[in-house]
Amino acid sequence: MVDPTANDVVRDAGREAERDRARGMLAELAALAPEDPRRGPLRDALVEVHLPLVEHLARRFRNRGEPLDDLVQVATIGLIKSVDRFDLERGVEFSTYATPTIVGEIKRHFRDRGWAVRVPRRLQELRLHLSTATAELSQQLGRAPTVHELAERLGRSEEEILEGLESANAYSTLSLDVPDQGEGDSPAVVDSLGSEDEALAGVEYRESLKPLLERLPPREKRILLLRFFGGMTQSQIATELGISQMHVSRLLARTLTKLRADLLVEE
């Protein structure tokens, strides 16, 4: 039997090194002038380093009626915002700072989306009232409302409000909600898979593609991930990277051609 502790030591050492690298990049980014051309690639690299965190968080919201891909996409936007807003002076770890921002982005996505799941009509209506009341109260109070406040506003019991909130999360069924067997130790899964896998799930050549992806230049790899793993459109990627959509299109095409060619050679 494998000693789990030994595995963990290796894993932690790896992650520590990764953190150090991220810290270094954040410091470097902070030191650059706003116009410095080196900002873009550095920002991309930072986003990429933290994609496993994004996936980890997105997974926490899966089975609520939204495709994981969409969740990863909105979570990635949260990550990008975090990279842009992070202030080294605060003295907190970047991941600690980024987590609430990413989660916030996912929550907003659920709020905006309404539902995708079959829910009894009574609850659907309640949910509709809830989201309106939540928006109004948030505006008035300058923070999210409490269950009590929502109950008062809607003239319902707190229990009904809770029920409504629960249904809003759209836990579809008990069995679907169970974490995959052996997935409880999520960090290990993240470590072993890497974020590329999600993007390439269903792609036949997954195993052989992986090493090829690792060899791509950071920007090409990022575009590929955002397009296929993040599900972003070319225009969205263009906006993210500050380049034209045509440019994204060309880079994507070139990267894919190269990948295909490499794949054939490897086979």
Place this chain on the structure above:
Amino acid sequence: MSLTKGAVGEDFVEVRLPADGAYLSVLRTATAGLAARLDFTIDEIEDLRIAVDEACAMLLAQVVADTELHCRFTLAAPTLTVEVTAPTRYGKVPARDTFAWTVLTALAGEVTATVDSDQHLTITLRKTAEGAA
């Protein structure tokens, strides 16, 4: 599920359930209900719910098969403390250097993990309602 009146404005709620992911939704619901009692905002409730989920996932990763997960909620307004305990195979405290841990601390506020001599791992989350205060 049992509820006990504490001495000084503290209430305890205890839930024991099979150490199996299929029952976690019960804990999430209990967490939401109890946090609502303490006037947590709906955002804080959601954060805590994810944190409880995450903490249990950590426990289940090394839990002894066919045992129980023990969860104890302490309500002392404006703070809700959630302790989840289970017998584990390795008696290993979760590494603080993981995403899971980051998620926990970012969402729950105060987090501790301890292992006793019987390899029971306890993860404690303490979250204080701030929004409505």
